[in-house]
Amino acid sequence: MKIELPLANGLQEVFRTDAGCVYQSDTQNCLYVEFSGKTIRYKVKCFFRLKAIVDRIDLAKMASDPGRACDLEIITMCACENCYVLTLPQIVAFKELLAGAKVMLELNSILHDRLRRVAVKAV
Amino acid sequence: MKDLLRLKSSLTAEIEALLNEQIQKEAHSSSLYLAMASWCDRNGFDNSAGYFYKQSDEEREHMLRIFKYVSDLGGTALSPTIDNIKLEFNSFREVFEDALEQEIAITQSFNNIADKCLRLKDFMTMQFLDWFLREQREEEYVARRAVELFDVIGEEGTGRWEIDRHVSKIKYDSEPSGA
Ligand SMILES: [Fe+2]
Ligand SMILES: [Fe+2]
16 A cells, blocks of 8 residues: 655654654554655554664674675564565664654653643643 | 654653563562472472462562553553573572562662652652552561571571471561551
8 A cells, every 4th residue: 555645644744864754643643654665654652663673683793794684684563564674774774763753752742741731830 | 743652651661661671570580489489399398488489479469560550551561571590599598598689689670760750750650669669678578587587596406497487477567566
């Protein structure tokens, strides 16, 4: 299933790098990750599982291993039909994208706390 | 933009990770006490075996309590995997010394989580920890008293038999009157 241009569907940009972008959908309460030529929808929990999996990849080991198969890493998650087949530089870029998105999501959470939840009484 | 993180869970990633580590530690305690029960049984310390079976059950209860809390608050509770459980002990006394060490480590671990909760202003979890901190007071007391029996009674003659008899009688009472 091909997902149409995210921004046209009322998605908001969470974090963007040269390699990809993470969007948030407030209507569907989920995230869209645009990377390596595809856009995949994730529930918040799944997004963090994906991030944990990517973070766990041992880049140093991948770089030093002379075997052919080690040039690529296949990233799969159970209960998710999509998978990524990524090269080492792509993984570095993917890590950066996911980490940046996480920081922005946390920042958004802090802003909600400071500007709305806590501030309500102060007004 | 909606705050999807907070809508999903009341726990921050950091506290959730610490609580999952604690689930792991309680499960480890439970397995360790079971190994101690087995050792005591093998070596004829009947009462002590019973004492450790009971301890093992309690640790599983602790684990479930944290497990449920993480789940209830929208987090992902991770089912623990346990390995590297010590099976052999050099002496009857060592079993109890190890048990005390284990309880001290658990108390320290809860102190750590409480410290983190204060720093992150997670008072909900802080309050949840209250029960455990109180429990640790008792756990350490009982474990320490058990080790002290080895000095009070002494291991010579029928000493170890005597110690084994007394282990299950150790009770903690927080009231000064002892009533
Ligand atoms: Fe415990
Ligand atoms: Fe305990």
